Amino acid sequence: MILKQLRVNSGTICELTNCYIVQDENTKEAMVIDPGGEAEKIIEMLDILQAKLKYIYLTHCHGDHIGALIELKDKKGGKILIHRIDAEGLSNKNISLTEYVGMEDINLEPDSIVDDNDTIHIGDIEFSVIHTPGHTSGSSSLYCEQEKLLFSGDTLFYGTWGRTDLPTSSFDDIINSITEKLLKLPDDTIVYPRTWKAYNDKRRKTDL
Structure with a gap:
């Protein structure tokens, strides 16, 4: 599997955010996870990889995760996937909070919705959807058992949580998502969060 981490300007004041590209080396199929901004940077990397964009996966609907969504889909295609509960946020600025990251309102429908335990295939690589409510009620994470990695969105960061x-956030839910789902993944899992660097399970369990 090819994995690229791009640091993109999502319109937030204080930090860049992570956008990820995963690709099957044999089929060239690819998935973009959380295209928060700078569509041209994401598209350039897809072109370098000669990628066939299959999916654009959104861990949730907030504006700093979808800033490049429209341009990316228009230019490269790919089906938009998001958890069913957060799908409404793609057309509701009060949920997506797009105005806080300087985005114009969007009005999109996902191509497909996902739910807990669904599987997504990029070539021969399989990802499992984990519903991790808390930051939003429809937040989700993507786990790849083959490659021992987790894309945690804004649920789990380096030493803290989202x-x-x-709107739709819940402290109790995010703590439950982390303790009952994410911390129970295998010890060698590498976490790729929305901000900061990737880290391994030892840090995942001891730094919270």
Whole structure:
């Protein structure tokens, strides 16, 4: 599997955010995870990889995760996937909070919705959807057992967790998602969060 991490400007004031590209080396199929901004940077990397964009996966609907979504889909195709509960946020600015990252309102429908335990295939690589409510009620994470990695969105960061003071957020839910789901993944799992660097399970379990 090819994995690329891009640091993109999502319109937030204080930090860049991570956008990920995963690709099957044999089929060239690819998935973009959380295209928060700078569509041209994402598209350039897809072109370098000669990627066939199959999916654009959104761990949730907030504006700093979808800033490049429209341009990316228009230019490269790919089906938009998001958990069924957060799908409404793609057409509701009060949920997506797009105005806070300087985005114009969008009005999109996902190509497909996903739910807990669904599987997604990129070539021969399989990802499992884990519903991880808390940051939003429809937040989700992607786990790849083959490659021993987790894309945690805004649920789990390096030593902490995502905000729970936003529409549809819940502190109790995010703690439950982390303790009952993410911390129970195998010890050698590498976590790729929305911000900061990737880290391994030892840090995942001891730094919270």
